[in-house]
Amino acid sequence: MKNETIYTAVLTGCGRIGYSLGLDPKREQPASHTASLISNPRIQLTAGCDTDRKTLEIWEKANPAAMTFHSSKAMYGRLHPDIAVIAVNEENHKKEAIAAIKAHPRLVILEKPVALNVDEALEIKQASENEGVAILVNHERRFSADYALAKNLLSKIGRLQYIHGTLCSGMAVYTRGDKNTGACSLFHDGTHLADTILYLMENTEDENAPEIELSKPTITGIFRDNENTIRQLSSHYSSSLCPDITMTFSGRSKFFGFEIDILGTEGRIQVGNGIWKYSGRTESSLYTGFYSLEENHAIRPPKRTGYFSNMIQNAVDYLDGKAGIGSTIKNGIAALRILEEIKNQL
Structure with missing residues (x-):
């Protein structure tokens, strides 16, 4: 009923x-x-x-x-x-x-x-x-059709080689005073970047699967402006599922961008705000006896993601x-x- x-x-x-x-x-x-x-x-x-x-x-x-x-x-x-x-x-x-x-x-x-x-x-x-x-x-990206499709396609691209997430905006990445307000991109939008990478890596089919944990990061590329505000950094991790996981936060950009790039041994997925590209391994049109990654235009998410x-x-x-x-x-x-x-x- x-x-x-x-x-x-x-x-x-x-x-x-x-x-x-x-x-x-x-x-x-x-x-x-x-x-x-x-x-x-x-x-x-x-x-x-x-x-x-x-x-x-x-x-x-x-x-x-x-x-x-x-x-x-x-x-x-x-x-x-x-x-x-x-x-x-x-x-x-x-x-x-x-x-x-x-x-x-x-x-x-x-x-x-x-x-x-x-x-x-x-x-x-x-x-x-x-x-x-x-x-x-x-x-919201846990409910978005494009990220759901990306997650479903992970099994098609072989073993993971890297996951690179990028967040670009004009908002400062972090200043000391932000701990009292959260008004910085590291937390305000960075929470989407961190959560989406966790979502993509989670085994949602098996309740007993081990939890994904990203900890003890190596921080590189810290850029501070003249007021000592952090405007850029990258945070690096390694796990049993993927040896190279990187999140880059930029508050120096003259645009807003959110993108996750996933490279496997047999394919690549790029998904983000206004971004979708799925590429698979195919016989190369450039070199005899080699294989290349070629975009698969037949696989695309719906225009409305329903996020x-x-x-x-x-x-x-x-x-x-x-x-x-x-x-x-x-x-x-x-x-x-x-x-x-x-x-x-x-």
Whole structure:
């Protein structure tokens, strides 16, 4: 029998990822929590909360059927939702996540990174376990069709030789003051890079498979500007699955770029923002008696990756009892631990 249960949801944080990215005509939509929640027929968005009055007014105008609150305490005092979404700045993740957990929804959707640091993330995890409330972390590439395809194709490219992840933007990679706000690319977007590499390497078919652990990095290529702000670095790892795993973070770029390049002994996969290329081993057209890598144009991901809508659908499927959580608090802490270990070496 088809499940037609309507799940109620509330949103704390009605700003950029909470709402306004859903208005960007160039992004694949839905691209915000608000847009994703209201586009799912199984969810009713009942309230929004934000401490900024202007932000909340804009959100209220766009969502007139929903209630609005200036504090999550007031919201949870009036409502008991099935889903509580936390889309606030990193420095407020711990406070708002624990407040949501103590309101006892069936599921908390928490923006990335999980928290400012691993200690705060572990407090959130402990609270969720104590209260019996599940957490889904919005590491969206775990739900994106292009990365799912890349993961499925790994078995086609032979033994892994390297995985190189690159994040480029104009945002500083790290400064000492960022530990209190998380407002640096190492944590703000770097959490996606670390988590996606972990996701691609995980054996999701075998629950008993050993966990992927990237630790004790070798840090190279540190570039500091005139104000001693770190603008570039690379972090190197080696594991039994791949001898060369590198993450490069640049805050010197005049563009935004996110890419993961995976080279195997028989093929290569390149996937990222606006990037897709799958190349396989074939008899060379350049040299007699040799093989080359040639792009396979027949294998491409769908134009719509469903990165945000699939995450929300996973929440519905979890509440229906049909699926596990596709991006867990444990996954989120693993990514955060990688970034914190990099930070501690700077």
